[in-house]
Amino acid sequence: xxxxxxxxxxxxxxxxxxxxxxxxxxxxxxxxxxxxxxxxxxxxxxxxxxxxxxxxxxxxxxxxxxxxxxxxxxxxxxxxxxxxxxxxxxxxxxxxxxxxxxxxxxxxxxxxxxxxxxxxxxxxxxxxxxxxxxxxxxxxx
Amino acid sequence: xxxxxxxxxxxxxxxxxxxxxxxxxxxxxxxxxxxxxxxxxxxxxxxxxxxxxxxxxxxxxxxxxxxxxxxxxxxxxxxxxxxxxxxxxxxxxxxxxxxxxxxxxxxxxxxxxxxxxxxxxxxxxxxxxxxxxxxxxxxxxxxxxxxxxxxxxxxxxxxxxxxxxxxx
Amino acid sequence: xxxxxxxxxxxxxxxxxxxxxxxxxxxxxxxxxxxxxxxxxxxxxxxxxxxxxxxxxxxxxxxxxxxxxxxxxxxxxxxxxxxxxxxxxxxxxxxxxxxxxxxxxxxxxxxxxxxxxxxxxxxxxxxxxxxxxxxxxxxxxxxxxxxxxxxxxxxxxxxxxxxxxxxxxxxxxxxxxxxxxxxxxxxxxxxxxxxxxxxxxxxxxxxxxxxxxxxxxxxxxxxxxxxxxxxxxxxxxxxxxxxxxxxxxxxxxxxxxxxxxxxxxxxxxxxxxxxxxxxxxxxxxxxxxxxxxxxxxxxxxxxxxxxxxxxxxxxxxxxxxxxxxxxxxxxxxxxxxxxxxxxxxxxxxxxxxxxxxxxxxxxxxxxxxxxxxxxxxxxxxxxxxxxxxxxxxxxxxxxxxxxxxxxxxxxxxxxxxxxxxxxxxxxxxxxxxxxxxxxxxxxxxxxxxxxxxxxxxxxxxxxxxxxxxxxxxxxxxxxxxxxxxxxxxxxxxxxxxxxxxxxxxxxxxx
Numbered sequence: 001x002x003x004x005x006x007x008x009x010x011x012x013x014x015x016x017x018x019x020x021x022x023x024x025x026x027x028x029x030x031x032x033x034x035x036x037x038x039x040x041x042x043x044x045x046x047x048x049x050x051x052x053x054x055x056x057x058x059x060x061x062x063x064x065x066x067x068x069x070x071x072x073x074x075x076x077x078x079x080x081x082x083x084x085x086x087x088x089x090x091x092x093x094x095x096x097x098x099x100x101x102x103x104x105x106x107x108x109x110x111x112x113x114x115x116x117x118x119x120x121x122x123x124x125x126x127x128x129x130x131x132x133x134x135x136x137x138x139x140x141x
Numbered sequence: 142x143x144x145x146x147x148x149x150x151x152x153x154x155x156x157x158x159x160x161x162x163x164x165x166x167x168x169x170x171x172x173x174x175x176x177x178x179x180x181x182x183x184x185x186x187x188x189x190x191x192x193x194x195x196x197x198x199x200x201x202x203x204x205x206x207x208x209x210x211x212x213x214x215x216x217x218x219x220x221x222x223x224x225x226x227x228x229x230x231x232x233x234x235x236x237x238x239x240x241x242x243x244x245x246x247x248x249x250x251x252x253x254x255x256x257x258x259x260x261x262x263x264x265x266x267x268x269x270x271x272x273x274x275x276x277x278x279x280x281x282x283x284x285x286x287x288x289x290x291x292x293x294x295x296x297x298x299x300x301x302x303x304x305x306x307x308x309x
Numbered sequence: 310x311x312x313x314x315x316x317x318x319x320x321x322x323x324x325x326x327x328x329x330x331x332x333x334x335x336x337x338x339x340x341x342x343x344x345x346x347x348x349x350x351x352x353x354x355x356x357x358x359x360x361x362x363x364x365x366x367x368x369x370x371x372x373x374x375x376x377x378x379x380x381x382x383x384x385x386x387x388x389x390x391x392x393x394x395x396x397x398x399x400x401x402x403x404x405x406x407x408x409x410x411x412x413x414x415x416x417x418x419x420x421x422x423x424x425x426x427x428x429x430x431x432x433x434x435x436x437x438x439x440x441x442x443x444x445x446x447x448x449x450x451x452x453x454x455x456x457x458x459x460x461x462x463x464x465x466x467x468x469x470x471x472x473x474x475x476x477x478x479x480x481x482x483x484x485x486x487x488x489x490x491x492x493x494x495x496x497x498x499x500x501x502x503x504x505x506x507x508x509x510x511x512x513x514x515x516x517x518x519x520x521x522x523x524x525x526x527x528x529x530x531x532x533x534x535x536x537x538x539x540x541x542x543x544x545x546x547x548x549x550x551x552x553x554x555x556x557x558x559x560x561x562x563x564x565x566x567x568x569x570x571x572x573x574x575x576x577x578x579x580x581x582x583x584x585x586x587x588x589x590x591x592x593x594x595x596x597x598x599x600x601x602x603x604x605x606x607x608x609x610x611x612x613x614x615x616x617x618x619x620x621x622x623x624x625x626x627x628x629x630x631x632x633x634x635x636x637x638x639x640x641x642x643x644x645x646x647x648x649x650x651x652x653x654x655x656x657x658x659x660x661x662x663x664x665x666x667x668x669x670x671x672x673x674x675x676x677x678x679x680x681x682x683x684x685x686x687x688x689x690x691x692x693x694x695x696x697x698x699x700x701x702x703x704x705x706x707x708x709x710x711x712x713x714x715x716x717x718x719x720x721x722x723x724x725x726x727x728x729x730x731x732x733x734x735x736x737x738x739x740x741x742x743x744x745x746x747x748x749x750x751x752x753x754x755x756x757x758x759x760x761x762x763x764x765x766x767x768x769x770x771x772x773x774x775x776x777x778x779x780x781x782x783x784x785x786x787x788x789x790x791x792x793x794x795x796x797x798x799x800x801x802x803x804x805x806x807x808x809x810x811x812x813x814x815x816x817x818x819x
C-alpha cells in the first residue's frame with residue numbers, strides 16, 4: 001500500500017534507529033558523576049550570573065525582518081529559473097524584463113538599507129536634526 | 142485509502158496537534174514557537190502530498206526558516222520573567238469567543254465541507270503545483286501581481302526601518 | 310509537458326497612473342537616501358509632480374475605450390478612473406499640509422511621503438481591478454503602508470497603540486479576504502470576480518453554498534477596511550492615535566479604495582444578492598446609527614471625526630445597495646459623488662485639526678481647540694464650510710450628496726434606509742456643531758491652548774476643499790449628470806468574465 005513511500009520510510013527508519021542508538025547508548029554507557037557545579041549552566045567557564053531571559057535590542061529584530069523580506073524575494077526567483085531555459089525566446093525576453101524590474105526594486109531597497117545605515121550596529125543617528133530646526137548638539141543630548 | 146491519503150492523514154494529525162499545542166502552551170512563548178515550527182514544517186509536507194511542490198518548498202524556506210527566526214527574535218525582545226501584561230478582561234468574552242469560533246466552524250463545515258464530500262477525484266493534473274507550471278503562469282499571466290509584490294516587499298523594508306531603526 | 314502560456318498584451322496607458330505614482334515614490338526614496346540636510350522640500354516637490362503627472366494621465370483616459378488589460382489584471386472603466394483621480398487628489402492634498410505639521414510634531418521622517426505614495430498606488434489598484442489576486446495585493450500595499458504610517462510618531466504611546474491595533478485587526482481581516490478568494494477560486498479555477506456569477510449561473514453544480522460563503526468572507530474583509538459596523542471598532546482608536554496628516558489620508562484614501570472594491574464585488578455577485586442584501590441592509594442601518602450616536606459622547610475631535618467617517622461609510626453603503634438592487638435604474642454616480650464630497654470634507658477638516666500640533670505636543674480634545682478662531686480665522690472659516698457640508702446644510706455639496714442617496718434609496722424601495730439616513734443625519738448636527746463651538750470658546754481660562762500658525766500649504770488645502778465643496782454644490786446637477794453618463798459596472802463585468810476565463814487564470818491543465 002505504501003509502495004511509493006517505501007524508500008523515504010526506510011530512510012526515516014534508518015535515521016531514527018541510528019540517532020536513537022547514539023543518544024541512548026551514550027546515555028546508558030556513559031559514566032555519570034553529578035556535582036552541583038557540573039549541573040550549572042556553562043558560561044565561559046565562570047560562574048553564571050543574572051537571568052538568561054534578558055531582553056535583546058531591537059537591532060536583532062530588524063536584521064531578522066530584513067532577512068525575511070529578502071528571503072521571500074528569492075522564492076519568487078526560484079520558480080523563474082526552472083522555466084527560463086525551456087521557454088520560447090519571447091517568453092525569455094518578457095519574463096527577463098519582468099525580473100529585471102523586480103530586481104531593480106530589490107536593489108533600490110537594498111541600497112536604501114545600506115545608505116540609511118539600518119544595519120550599522122552602532123546606533124548612529126540616521127536623520128539630520130536640522131530638519132527639525134534643532135542643532136546637532138541638541139540631538140546628542 | 143491510497144498511500145497518499147494515509148500519509149496526508151498522519152501529517153494532518155501532527156499539524157493539527159501542533160497547532161493546538163501552540164495555543165495550549167500560550168503561557169510559554171518558546172514552547173509555543175517550537176510547536177509552531179513543527180506545524181509549519183509538517184504543513185510544507187502536506188503541500189507536497191497535495192502536489193503543490195513550489196508551495197511546499199516556499200513554506201519550508203519562508204515559514205519554517207525565516208518567519209520562525211523572526212518569531213524567536215520577537216520572543217527575545219519580550220520580558221519573559223514578567224507576567225503577561227495582557228489581562229483578560231471580562232470573563233464573558235471567553236465564552237463569546239468560543240461561541241463565535243464554534244459557529245464559524247459549523248458554518249464552514251455545513252456550507253463548504255459537506256458539499257465537497259461528494260466530490261471525487263481531482264480535476265487538476267500532475268503538474269499543477271510544480272515550480273515549472275507555476276513559473277510559466279507567474280511570468281506571463283500574473284506578471285503584474287508579481288511586480289506589485291516587489292513593491293509590497295519594498296514597503297516592508299522601508300516601513301520596518303521607519304518603525305524600528307530611524308531615530309530622531 | 311507544461312502548456313505555454315500566452316504573453317499578455319499590455320495597454321500601458323491603463324497602468325500608467327499607478328506606475329507613475331510608484332515611480333514617484335522610488336525617486337523620493339532615492340532623494341531620501343542622500344539625506345537632504347535642510348528640509349523635505351525636494352521630496353515633497355517630486356511627490357507632488359509625480360501625483361500631478363499621474364492625475365493628468367488619468368484625466369487623459371476619460372472617454373477612452375474601457376476594457377481589461379494585462380490578462381485582466383487591471384481594468385480601465387469610468388468608475389475606476391474617477392476613483393483613481395480621487396485617490397491621487399487625496400494624496401496631493403495631504404502632502405500640501407503634511408510638511409509643516411510633521412515639523413511641528415517633530416517627526417521629520419521623510420518616509421511618510423514614499424509610503425503614502427505607494428499606499429495610494431495600492432488603492433488605485435484596488436479600485437480598478439476585477440481580479441481578486443490584484444485586489445488582495447492592492448489592499449495589502451495600501452494597508453501595510455498605512456500601518457507603518459500610523460505608528461510613525463514613535464514617541465507617543467497612542468501612535469504605537471494605533472499602529473498595532475490597526476495591524477492586528479487588519480491582518481485578521483486580510484485573512485478573511487484571502488479565505489473568501491480561496492472559496493471562489495476553488496470551484497471556478499478563476500481568480501476573476503466574474504467567477505462568482507459563473508457559479509451563480511449553475512446552481513445545480515452544488516458549489517452555490519461555497520460561493521455564498523466566499524462572497525461573505527470577501528465582504529467581511531472589505532467591510533473592515535471601509536469601517537462598517539460591526540467591523541468598525543478599530544477606526545476611532547486608530548484615527549485618534551495616528552499623526553493627523555496620516556489620519557486625513559487614511560480616512561479618505563482607505564475608505565475610497567475599500568468602497569470602490571466593495572462596489573465591484575457587490576456588482577459581480579449581484580446574482581447572489583438574495584443572500585447578502587438583507588445582511589448588508591442591517592449593516593447599513595447599524596453603521597449609520599452606531600456611527601452617529603457614538604460620536605455624540607466623544608471628547609476628542611479626531612475620535613468624533615472617526616465616528617463621523619463610520620457614519621459616512623454607512624451612507625455610501627446605502628448608495629451602493631440601491632445601485633446593486635436596480636443597476637439599470639440607479640447608476641453608481643451617487644456613491645461616487647458622495648465619495649468625492651466626503652474626501653474633500655474629511656481631508657479639509659483633518660487639515661484644520663492638524664493645527665493643534667505645536668512644538669512636539671498635540672492635543673486633540675475639544676478644549677484644545679479653544680480660541681482657534683482668533684489664531685487661525687481663515688482655517689476656522691473653512692472648517693465651518695466642511696462641517697456644514699458634513700451635516701448636509703443646503704448650499705453645500707454634502708447636502709446634495711445626501712439628497713441623491715436619499716432619492717436613490719426611495720426609488721429602489723429601500724425606504725427604511727432612507728428614513729434612518731435622514732434621522733441620523735439630524736442627530737449628527739449636535740456633535741458637528743460641537744466641533745465648531747469648541748473653536749469659538751475663548752481660551753482665557755485656566756490654561757492657554759496653543760496651536761501652530763497655519764502654513765501656506767494648509768491654507769491652500771482649506772481654500773481648495775472649501776471652494777470645491779461650495780462649487781461642486783453649484784454644479785451638482787451637471788457634475789452628477791456627467792458622472793451618470795459614464796458609470797456602469799455590472800453589465801460589462803459579466804461580459805468580461807466570460808472572456809477572461811478562456812484566456813488564463815488556471816494554473817496548468819484543467
